[in-house]
Amino acid sequence: MTHDLWDILGPAFFELLILVGIHSYLGLHVIKRKVIFVDLALAQFAALGTTVGFLFGIMPTGTGAYWFSLGFAILGAAVFSLSRFKNEKIPQEAVIGLTYALAAAVAILVIDKAPHGAEHIKELLTGSILWVKWSTIGKAALVYSAVGIFHYFLRHKFLLISENPQKAYAQGLSVRLWDFLFYMSFAVVITHSVGTAGVLLVFVFLVVPAITSIMITDVLWKQLLIGWGMGVVVSVAGLYISYVYDLPSGPAVVAFYGLVLLLVALVLYVIRSAGRGRALMNILYGLVTLLLIVVLFRALGRHYQARDAHHEHKEPAVAEEAWNPEEMDDGTLREKLSAVSDVSLLDKLYHRTEDAHIRILIAGRLGELDPHLGRDKLEEIRRESPYPFIREEALEAMNRLRK
Amino acid sequence: MRKPLWTLFLSFLLLQPAMAAKKIYVVTTLSTYADITARVGGERVEVHAIVRGNQDAHFVRPKPSYAVMLQKADLFVSTGLDLELWAPTVVDRAGNPKIRSGQPGYVAAWDGIKLLDKPTVLSRSEGGLHIYGNPHITTNPLNLKVIAGNIVTGLEKIDPASSAYYRANLKAFRDEIDRRVFGDELVRLMGGTLLTRLANQGGLIDFLQKKSFKGKKMIEYLGGWLKEGMPFRGKTIVAYHKNWVYFQHLFGLRVLDYVEPKPGIPPSPKHVEELIREMRAQKVRVLMAANYFSAEKVHDICAKVGAVPVMVPMGVGGAGGTGDVFSLVDYWVSHLKAAFETVNTKKQESEKR
Numbered sequence: 180m181t182h183d184l185w186d187i188l189g190p191a192f193f194e195l196l197i198l199v200g201i202h203s204y205l206g207l208h209v210i211k212r213k214v215i216f217v218d219l220a221l222a223q224f225a226a227l228g229t230t231v232g233f234l235f236g237i238m239p240t241g242t243g244a245y246w247f248s249l250g251f252a253i254l255g256a257a258v259f260s261l262s263r264f265k266n267e268k269i270p271q272e273a274v275i276g277l278t279y280a281l282a283a284a285v286a287i288l289v290i291d292k293a294p295h296g297a298e299h300i301k302e303l304l305t306g307s308i309l310w311v312k313w314s315t316i317g318k319a320a321l322v323y324s325a326v327g328i329f330h331y332f333l334r335h336k337f338l339l340i341s342e343n344p345q346k347a348y349a350q351g352l353s354v355r356l357w358d359f360l361f362y363m364s365f366a367v368v369i370t371h372s373v374g375t376a377g378v379l380l381v382f383v384f385l386v387v388p389a390i391t392s393i394m395i396t397d398v399l400w401k402q403l404l405i406g407w408g409m410g411v412v413v414s415v416a417g418l419y420i421s422y423v424y425d426l427p428s429g430p431a432v433v434a435f436y437g438l439v440l441l442l443v444a445l446v447l448y449v450i451r452s453a454g455r456g457r458a459l460m461n462i463l464y465g466l467v468t469l470l471l472i473v474v475l476f477r478a479l480g481r482h483y484q485a486r487d488a489h490h491e492h493k494e495p496a497v498a499e500e501a502w503n504p505e506e507m508d509d510g511t512l513r514e515k516l517s518a519v520s521d522v523s524l525l526d527k528l529y530h531r532t533e534d535a536h537i538r539i540l541i542a543g544r545l546g547e548l549d550p551h552l553g554r555d556k557l558e559e560i561r562r563e564s565p566y567p568f569i570r571e572e573a574l575e576a577m578n579r580l581r582k
Numbered sequence: 583m584r585k586p587l588w589t590l591f592l593s594f595l596l597l598q599p600a601m602a603a604k605k606i607y608v609v610t611t612l613s614t615y616a617d618i619t620a621r622v623g624g625e626r627v628e629v630h631a632i633v634r635g636n637q638d639a640h641f642v643r644p645k646p647s648y649a650v651m652l653q654k655a656d657l658f659v660s661t662g663l664d665l666e667l668w669a670p671t672v673v674d675r676a677g678n679p680k681i682r683s684g685q686p687g688y689v690a691a692w693d694g695i696k697l698l699d700k701p702t703v704l705s706r707s708e709g710g711l712h713i714y715g716n717p718h719i720t721t722n723p724l725n726l727k728v729i730a731g732n733i734v735t736g737l738e739k740i741d742p743a744s745s746a747y748y749r750a751n752l753k754a755f756r757d758e759i760d761r762r763v764f765g766d767e768l769v770r771l772m773g774g775t776l777l778t779r780l781a782n783q784g785g786l787i788d789f790l791q792k793k794s795f796k797g798k799k800m801i802e803y804l805g806g807w808l809k810e811g812m813p814f815r816g817k818t819i820v821a822y823h824k825n826w827v828y829f830q831h832l833f834g835l836r837v838l839d840y841v842e843p844k845p846g847i848p849p850s851p852k853h854v855e856e857l858i859r860e861m862r863a864q865k866v867r868v869l870m871a872a873n874y875f876s877a878e879k880v881h882d883i884c885a886k887v888g889a890v891p892v893m894v895p896m897g898v899g900g901a902g903g904t905g906d907v908f909s910l911v912d913y914w915v916s917h918l919k920a921a922f923e924t925v926n927t928k929k930q931e932s933e934k935r
Contacts, residue, residue: 534775536776566772
């Protein structure tokens with residue numbers, strides 16, 4: 180790796196490692212609790228916080244913005260811990276989805292009042308992992324470690340509620356309080372990670388390693404190891420791909436995550452099914468179908484492309500003025516003029532322009548062919564131009580003719 | 583005693599809407615166009631702009647208020663190129679046939695300006711490509727004279743009776759621009775038309791250096807923004823987006839590369855790496871960007887190569903002290919000049935050590 184490459188990708192690489200560490204773990208909880216979109220909603224709350232801070236003139240990258248978004252995210256955590264009901268008629272996922280939509284809508288309404296609104300919203304989505312600073316990474320490492328330790332000591336309670344909430348209720352635990360603590364720690368993590376990595380990347384970091392590892396094993400420590408391993412490999416590879424093929428980093432890592440998940444799922448499907456040959460055939464059918472769909476869309480695209488090209492506005496060809504002295508510099512104009520020996524053409528050119536400087540040049544050439552006519556024109560300019568420099572030039576041209 | 587007062591009040595009520603109705607209601611896309619319109623239209627127009635000076639004119643989220651403004655509009659001024667891509671939608675929504683493209687109430691600001699950067703290959707894969715040429719025409723103050731002329735033509739169509747008034751304002755505006763660009767002395771000697779033509783052709787400085795008047799080289803008579811910009815003439819900068827081509831053309835500034843690899847597409851790691859390497863190799867120490875781009879990214883790149891960021895508003899009112907077109911250009915020129923001065927002092931300091 181060259182020095183420059185390290186300069187640019189180094190911070191992003193470490194940031195990804197740190198993100199993988201905490202998100203793979205939290206993702207397991209999220210999947211088990213069936214609250215997949217909680218991170219999106221919390222992230223959106225955090226983003227809303229940043230946005231509201233922005234309205235007060237706080238730049239989205241400063242410490243002030245951090246506290247704003249953290250505050251809002253904790254508010255969101257409170258909402259989620261309150262929205263869990265023992266006998267749920269309304270799934271919690273509905274509440275979470277709704278919260279997300281509301282927070283997003285309010286963020287757009289708020290940002291509309293601030294300049295650069297659109298850019299800011301876009302940035303929240305894709306993040307700017309490429310631009311993360313070492314100091315930010317250091318802070319993140321501290322915060323995430325604290326959350327990690329917090330979870331390590333309280334792991335039994337959190338895991339119990341995640342895996343078997345009915346049992347937790349039966350034990351007389353205050354599920355709501357523990358939920359709030361869980362979501363609050365989650366909010367702390369999300370607030371930081373959304374700021375640097377963006378909503379998309381954070382979502383994928385949470386969900387993909389968790390799904391993959393849960394597909395493979397039921398043992399927690401194995402799940403964790405698989406999640407971390409996968410996260411590291413995918414992040415590094417995704418970042419490298421984004422570098423080699425010159426793609427935006429965040430989305431490249433996201434897309435690569437998706438691809439790896441698909442591959443793992445396919446491999447598991449083949450390994451676990453009773454008849455492997457049959458499974459392979461199914462995959463083959465799937466591939467063929469996919470290929471057909473691709474070909475179909477391609478043909479469709481080509482068709483419309485050809486049609487639109489037909490309709491495309493064509494600029495009328497500019498009629499080439501053989502002679503427009505106003506578009507030439509002095510040297511070219513002199514050269515062109517010296518090739519003309521038709522007095523009437525020169526006279527026409529003279530009257531076509533109002534630019535006194537060009538008139539002097541034309542009159543000068545005219546004077547070479549017909550001294551009398553040229554001198555008359557120069558004299559006219561010298562008398563009538565309001566500009567001293569032009570008058571002087573006309574006089575000089577007259578003197579040149581005299582010689 | 584009571585009656586006259588009462589009638590006076592009533593007559594005010596009746597007169598006021600009548601007086602207000604006489605004003606031409608103009609809506610412009612850019613705040614810069616609004617300022618120009620206010621200058622040439624004087625007290626006979628009421629102007630509203632849609633895009634604020636610190637917003638990206640490419641991406642404005644259409645709001646109901648725009649449609650309401652356009653509904654009332656007698657005249658609508660937009661660049662007319664693919665800068666304000668949202669404009670046709672908003673105009674359609676407003677349902678005001680007077681201001682549709684091609685109608686008397688529509689002014690295309692670019693008309694008569696020689697466009698730069700005309701594309702040779704037409705493909706959307708080249709990013710936010712401008713098929714007609716670069717639409718950021720307001721960055722060259724000389725273009726503002728043409729734009730003002732187009733706006734006056736539009737005003738005359740609606741209010742032919744005031745033609746002389748608008749023409750007088752237009753002349754005053756053009757004179758002022760000439761004097762600000764070239765300096766009073768040079769305009770007096772040579773006239774704005776010739777100076778503008780030479781500057782647009784790119785040969786003005788050469789011309790001034792070759793010619794002399796009363797024993798002094800013409801270049802010594804140069805004043806205004808061009809004089810102020812002499813310290814950075816011929817110098818190289820890096821820009822964020824292709825906003826500045828017309829400005830560069832006037833001030834003889836070169837651009838090594840853009841932070842955006844293609845217009846409108848965010849930078850990828852490889853591109854940033856190359857950019858930084860290039861900036862180091864070529865010793866480019868100034869990065870210029872419109873102030874709606876991410877300050878963080880600009881400062882980050884600058885920090886890596888020890889460059890000075892110049893973040894300026896694109897339009898009138900986009901930062902403190904850019905309340906009109908003149909102070910806006912002042913702001914661009916003085917900030918760029920200051921950046922090059924900082925670079926020079928830095929260089930001298932490091933040489934001393």
